[in-house]
Amino acid sequence: MEKQIPPASTGSGRSAQADDAAGHLRPLESRTRDMDVLDALADMIAKAGLKVGDRLPSELVLAQRLAVGRSTIREALKSWQSLGLVTKRTGSGSYLAADVSPGSFHIPLTIKLEGESLLRTHQVRRALEVAVTREAACNATDAQRAEIRARYEHLMAVFHSGEHWYAADHAFHRAIYDASSNPLFGEVIQQVQSAFHRIYTEPFGTTAIGAASLALHGALCDAICDGDAERAVEQINIILDETEKDVRRILATGVLDAGRPK
Structure with missing residues (x-):
């Protein structure tokens, strides 16, 4: 059975959690963008311990932290959305839709x-x-x-x-x-x-x-x-x-x- 994604919360808790997660990001030195962005987001999710249903930092925050354009972030999140890794809620943001924690895997x-x-x-x-x-x-x-x-x-x-x-x-x-x-x-x-x-x-x-x-x-x-x-x-x-x-x-x-x- 697939995990159910909890309803979005409008409280300050989720915003603070997303802001904390963004703190794990650093500007990208490489300009190959694309996979660098996805690698950085995956690393952020692991370090911040985000779970299914948790909100990701906003596109603006992600873009600022990684020093890339918002369109680059948007395309990265769109590719994850098409794969069922994140879900986008109008007016609320992007939420993690699949468990991507490393768990017992000894691989990147x-x-x-x-x-x-x-x-x-x-x-x-x-x-x-x-x-x-x-x-x-x-x-x-x-x-x-x-x-x-x-x-x-x-x-x-x-x-x-x-x-x-x-x-x-x-x-x-x-x-x-x-x-x-x-x-x-x-x-x-x-x-x-x-x-x-x-x-x-x-x-x-x-x-x-x-x-x-x-x-x-x-x-x-x-x-x-x-x-x-x-x-x-x-x-x-x-x-x-x-x-x-x-x-x-x-x-x-x-x-x-x-x-x-x-």
Whole structure:
């Protein structure tokens, strides 16, 4: 059962707590912004001991403390809101909506947040991927099967060359979405992925997440091109399982030991 967020309080207690939390912030020396802001906010939450339902400092206070623009703070909070980490209440501010305390984890809090966020989006993506894969196997035209095959071969060529392969992987899956005969599948999946764009650009600062699953993409390609829906669904679930294992391994150990396709 999900934790219930307590009603907002208009008393001075919450304001004082938020002000105290802001005291843990220092101006950012780096101007890369984006993840620096999220790292600083995660560190503040941990040091201040904020819990679910606690109010965060105002955007103005956060911006002043970190020496960045309010728009930078607003975008950072918006990305957390899309992931269910914070909730925004009109006229009241932003409140913590998920427990992000380090607890017994012996890994950086930001990695814990990335992992849990990726698992949330992965859960939603799985339901969509299974549906779109089944439809593609049933409805793909000969031209679309040829495109899926070409995208798969390009993906493997890019990977084995040592280049960044995420874009080629997205193109392969996009060809599958297009073959489903329902363009909304691809649009919805991309929206799910873009909820936390950095994770899908380079999860945990590495391109190793999901690398072990690439060896399984050939079987997925074959199943769809053969028009075998059940086998295709089985393969996409196995691929997603492998990616999920990588993320859970990091959350458990802080170390990624992802294999490479042979």
